[in-house]
Amino acid sequence: xxxxxxxxxxxxxxxxxxxxxxxxxxxxxxxxxxxxxxxxxxxxxxxxxxxxxxxxxxxxxxxxxxxxxxxxxxxxxxxxxxxxxxxxxxxxxxxxxxxxxxxxxxxxxxxxxxxxxxxxxxxxxxxxxxxxxxxxxxxxxxxxxxxxxxxxxxxxxxxxxxxxxxxxxxxxxxxxxxxxxxxxxxxxxxxxxxxxxxxxxxxxxxxxxxxxxxxxxxxxxxxxxxxxxxxxxxxxxxxxxxxxxxxxxxxxxxxxxxxxxxxxxxxxxxxxxxxxxxxxxxxxxxxxxxxxxxxxx
Numbered sequence: 365x366x367x368x369x370x371x372x373x374x375x376x377x378x379x380x381x382x383x384x385x386x387x388x389x390x391x392x393x394x395x396x397x398x399x400x401x402x403x404x405x406x407x408x409x410x411x412x413x414x415x416x417x418x419x420x421x422x423x424x425x426x427x428x429x430x431x432x433x434x435x436x437x438x439x440x441x442x443x444x445x446x447x448x449x450x451x452x453x454x455x456x457x458x459x460x461x462x463x464x465x466x467x468x469x470x471x472x473x474x475x476x477x478x479x480x481x482x483x484x485x486x487x488x489x490x491x492x493x494x495x496x497x498x499x500x501x502x503x504x505x506x507x508x509x510x511x512x513x514x515x516x517x518x519x520x521x522x523x524x525x526x527x528x529x530x531x532x533x534x535x536x537x538x539x540x541x542x543x544x545x546x547x548x549x550x551x552x553x554x555x556x557x558x559x560x561x562x563x564x565x566x567x568x569x570x571x572x573x574x575x576x577x578x579x580x581x582x583x584x585x586x587x588x589x590x591x592x593x594x595x596x597x598x599x600x601x602x603x604x605x606x607x608x609x610x611x612x613x614x615x616x617x618x619x620x621x622x623x624x625x626x627x628x629x630x631x632x633x634x635x636x637x638x639x640x641x642x643x644x645x646x647x648x649x650x651x652x653x654x655x656x657x658x659x660x661x
Contacts, residue, residue, distance in 0.1 A: 398429035415443040426480030532582040543568030558631035576605035584612035619653035
């Protein structure tokens with residue numbers, strides 16, 4: 365894969381700062397300057413699929429603090445300026461440092477916890493429908509666009525009576541549809557972090573918001589006629605989630621395979637251990653591809 369402008373720009377910046385880097389496991393590695401770390405493998409820097417560079421600090425479980433430490437924003441991770449809609453929700457204004465978690469961040473005396481990652485759910489035309497924000501305590505808060513608020517967000521997807529106000533769509537829907545059109549395999553993970561681990565390795569991947577058990581027929585409808593591989597987490601909720609997703613795809617998808625990480629619990633662990641996408645352990649083929657010899661026989 366050709367290096368992006370942003371990838372090279374970041375590599376050059378780290379060099380100018382005197383920060384040692386090395387390639388390992390398909391990524392450029394460096395230390396976590398965001399938290400004063402010394403391990404030279406903590407931060408993974410990869411070439412993205414959208415003319416961008418993908419940065420992930422495994423100690424901070426995100427990229428926000430690392431980008432802040434080098435004076436970058438999310439917009440700087442792209443070769444070209446972000447589209448206005450994406451820029452609006454990815455960049456962090458001063459009043460969006462904290463997100464409203466369930467315990468309100470009482471241990472810090474603040475209104476919530478510190479934001480470390482944000483995932484945008486878009487419709488077929490790339491318009492943001494809602495977002496998922498992750499904090500440093502691994503809480504997840506969902507929001508919808510609302511121009512009447514200072515941040516442009518409303519921290520609820522429902523009205524006061526509990527009725528959902530936004531569509532249910534899978535993560536990275538525009539990219540999913542493009543991959544389906546190109547007859548590529550669609551990978552389904554349990555969460556956004558694992559989706560990005562798959563995407564970083566050149567795969568087309570998606571998930572539903574809010575984790576295991578929340579995949580619906582509304583998500584499944586976009587996979588009609590597709591070849592699907594589900595990465596089941598190595599725990600009971602992950603297995604139940606995989607079965608649920610399989611059931612939603614019966615009579616809809618062309619083929620479905622279920623795999624698990626060779627090492628660790630999930631896709632992110634699998635790749636972090638240095639494995640390739642071909643190294644996942646296949647555990648179930650509930651809907652084999654019609655072209656498989658075993659099916660033809």
